[in-house]
Amino acid sequence: MKRSLGVDFRRVYEHATFMANRRFSSYSIAIIVASILSAVALLLLGAGQPQSMWLSAPLIFSTIIYKILISFQASRVGRELNTGEVQIYLAHTVTRTEYLLSTLLVVGVVPTLILLLTYVVMVAIVAPNTLISYDIASQLLYISADLMLHTALVMTLASRGRETATNIVGTMLALLIWIAIPMLLTFSAYYNLVGIRLYIVYVLTLLVSIAAPFTYQYYYSTMPPPTSPPPLRPPSPQLVLLISIATLIAVLIQMFVRFKSKDL
């Protein structure tokens, strides 16, 4: 575990722990709010819907809160870069790769892990018989891709030292995608678009949905079937998920490469 590809994972873990403990208060607030919302929504609004919806709807709210938390945490990384605090860590404690890995752990992986585990625990308490099912497994995959891609996007901004932009873009992305996806889906599924407009809406839907595959999957599956089939069906959630994962890998690679060569 100690050292692989020039990375000391123990140091990564220690640095991540140090950062997580420093930011514990913001984590706590997000966790409490999201937990209350999820629990209340799951318990009060859950019944009377197909199982996949019963599980998905409350999670949409949680993902928004966690995305805002991720953006907030990422902006603090941007501040560390701007104020020069990062140089203290990089001077003796960690390498650039280790710093970026530990930052990713704290900013993206931990909130994602918390949301997934909270959700699994909730299902285990409320309906343990549904715990090992395709529904749950696919939900976990979509949520992970959703939050991790958001992390990668805001971290790209943060690693360039754009603290305010990270905050604003991250929060807007979390809030606006939630509204944009159903609008675009409605356009592409119910409006009889033809020609160039049809392709513009399709590409827009694909671009927006890549940034939030879980939200897209939720709206796609709840969308009532159109009376007449559209000439070009909206992209399937599976396709969106695959492109999201590919984009996530690409964004992470370019972020690492740029950060390694960045003049601090």
Next chain:
Amino acid sequence: MLRVVLIALAISSTILFAILVIASIYPLTTVYAIYQASLTSPIQPNAIAVMSDRVCQLYMYDINYASIGLRISPSLPDLYQYKVHLSWFLVEYGRGTGFINLTPQGISIQVFEVDKGAALEVQRMIREELRYSNYSQYLPIVTSKGLENIVSYVEKVAVQKALCTQSPMFMAGPGTVHVVQFKCNSTNPPSNGNAHIVEVCIHRDIKLLVPQGSPLSDTRLDRLINLVANSSLYNISTQLLREIVSTVSVNMFLWSYAQVESSIVLQPRGEHVLRALAFCTAFVSGIALHYRFRPHEYAGLVRFFRKLRQKIYRQ
């Protein structure tokens, strides 16, 4: 980092535990709907008899309102209870050409609820009576004595009898009643799977409205039924017989619909609460264990609790 995860899980399971405890004490209605649902489509009588001063008809239908209403997930967790309650039901009679000079006193209704076994027995009795009387192949006419026997049996085996009040009549025109409506209540809501047996009695001298150009001259209800029952005796042509039967049967439809209240209630069981408590305990134990090995991560928390203790102690 593990501390953050453990504390997050402890917080979320504690919140869930609190909600489950509250909901197990005070069950919460999560979804509530009230709607009118058909108990039966318009049906024809199972038995008709001309009594001393009335013409009585007996109807039967199964009570089934559990499957209608809220859309329920097939995998609804047992955390939720689906409750359906029938508050009252309406019985409507008529719907044909109309009854001339029918007054509220000219019609009466009795609604009995019987279980499945009794309903099957009543069906058997009606079949027996029809075979025995053998009046007509067009209308289920039985003897007055036969109908009395069936009704007295129903009264004996009925689970409960509904109390029905007549609503204002729907008029087809001046002096002509189109539909008679009764609003019925029973002490206990009717049970799904049971059957309703409805006896409708209408004054025998009530006339039926017939369209212009009809070959029927006398449209008194009892006489029309008498004609059908003794068609061979009176030598009635098939065409006229069909005319009489259609005039009678078109006015003898009965249908029923009910006001159903359905709700989904969050009512956690002991096992849900215990599971939440078990998770809570596991995560709190996890925090304690983690504190045992990495106490420096909890320095801030320890400091906070120490200050809190000092403040309380000073007061």
